Amino acid sequence: MALGFGTIIYVSLLLTNAIAILSEERFLAGVIGWSTTQPQPATYDPNGFGEAGGPGVKARIIVLISAVRTLLRMPLIFCNLVLIFYELILG
Amino acid sequence: MRFQGSPQPVPYAAHTSNRVPNVAGYGPQYQTFAGTVPMHPLGPSVPLVPNLTAWGVNDATAQMGMQFGRSAVAAGQDYVEKNINTYLPVSLLKHQFNVSNSYVLQKLRLVIFPWRHRPWSRQVRKSDAGQNEGWKPPREDINSPDLYIPSMAIVTYVLLAALHAGLQKRFNPEMLGVTSSKAFGVILSDFLIIKLGCYALAISGQGQVVDIFAYSGYKFEGIVVTLLARLLGVRGFLYWAIFLYTFVANAFFMLRSLRYVVLPDPTTSPSNVSVGNSHIVTHSQRGQRRNFLLFVAASQILWMWVLAV
Numbered sequence A: 001m002a003l004g005f006g007t008i009i010y011v012s013l014l015l016t017n018a019i020a021i022l023s024e025e026r027f028l029a030g031v032i033g034w035s036t037t038q039p040q041p042a043t044y045d046p047n048g049f050g051e052a053g054g055p056g057v058k059a060r061i062i063v064l065i066s067a068v069r070t071l072l073r074m075p076l077i078f079c080n081l082v083l084i085f086y087e088l089i090l091g
Numbered sequence B: 001m002r003f004q005g006s007p008q009p010v011p012y013a014a015h016t017s018n019r020v021p022n023v024a025g026y027g028p029q030y031q032t033f034a035g036t037v038p039m040h041p042l043g044p045s046v047p048l049v050p051n052l053t054a055w056g057v058n059d060a061t062a063q064m065g066m067q068f069g070r071s072a073v074a075a076g077q078d079y080v081e082k083n084i085n086t087y088l089p090v091s092l093l094k095h096q097f098n099v100s101n102s103y104v105l106q107k108l109r110l111v112i113f114p115w116r117h118r119p120w121s122r123q124v125r126k127s128d129a130g131q132n133e134g135w136k137p138p139r140e141d142i143n144s145p146d147l148y149i150p151s152m153a154i155v156t157y158v159l160l161a162a163l164h165a166g167l168q169k170r171f172n173p174e175m176l177g178v179t180s181s182k183a184f185g186v187i188l189s190d191f192l193i194i195k196l197g198c199y200a201l202a203i204s205g206q207g208q209v210v211d212i213f214a215y216s217g218y219k220f221e222g223i224v225v226t227l228l229a230r231l232l233g234v235r236g237f238l239y240w241a242i243f244l245y246t247f248v249a250n251a252f253f254m255l256r257s258l259r260y261v262v263l264p265d266p267t268t269s270p271s272n273v274s275v276g277n278s279h280i281v282t283h284s285q286r287g288q289r290r291n292f293l294l295f296v297a298a299s300q301i302l303w304m305w306v307l308a309v
Helices: A005-020 A024-032 A057-090 B059-087 B090-096 B101-112 B148-167 B174-200 B209-217 B219-231 B236-262 B283-308
Strands: B124-126 B132-135
Touching: A005 A057, A005 B174, A057 B174, B090 B209, B101 B148, B101 B219, B101 B236, B148 B174, B148 B209, B148 B219, B174 B209, B174 B283, B209 B219, B209 B236, B219 B236, B219 B283, B236 B283
Parallel strands: none
Antiparallel strands: B124 B132
């Protein structure tokens, strides 16, 4: 399956699925140090005079993962259904 | 005379009902576009109505029909404009395609040979009051990215790949779609990786989506050069040397161009493009961003290899 537009769609859908089904207590808390109740020390200061450099790379990726999990669950179900029907009916 | 099927072309001298000469040669055989009413000697207040008596439509009905058609087309144009403006950033695209011949030639030379170019920063367009209001268009600023060269390069790449396959007698029309899909796949992957990296490193992304597409399209020029070399019969070591040279030139071009995007300089950016989430970029952050830039420039060889081989 060579690199192409459809391949990118498939790969991104599978990767997003993978992010969505990670188990929180087994994987994210232990390995990555995920914490949904972590206090943010003054990083929302609009002037930017808070902690220099903002939240940092790891924190931003954790925010991204949690956002993907909460926001994209429903659309992911829908996209998966569409893809399954496409594969079943149109080969 | 009334029902002749499709109206026969009537010779011009037979138009005795119209003493005013029709400017565009209107007659029953011509369709009119309601949206474009050409000027004629009586002035714009008198709408130009085609002579439709051959179709059994007298003047008043024809005028009503013209009015209706004109308003319908105007409504359609409004609808299209409203919807296009929500889906496509039209003004941004217009800025990207605002190129001139000299710009195109200089930019092409720059992508292949970027070593001696001196100032790489984009210039800001200043309004009359001295306020910054956005970047200068590509016509005036050699360092501004454009979308004209990448789109032309992609189309040229697809055509050259098809030509190459045809010369080897393995062309079939399906490969045109496969090749263009591969090109779009590369651009999309490149864009996703850069966007992910920009998000992770908190680099501001205002108005930069189109710029990322432009920068990731410049590598197609190097690939077109490589493909041309292959078409001319260059094989083996020299071919790979050309490929590596175009990759290094493209990587250097990207490094220099993206330096001001990834490590922004607040004094020279226009005010409507925000400069990072905070105006303080720590030393470790600069190091991270520089490494990210190097990674992006080096990953171009992966894409170029996928496309050229």
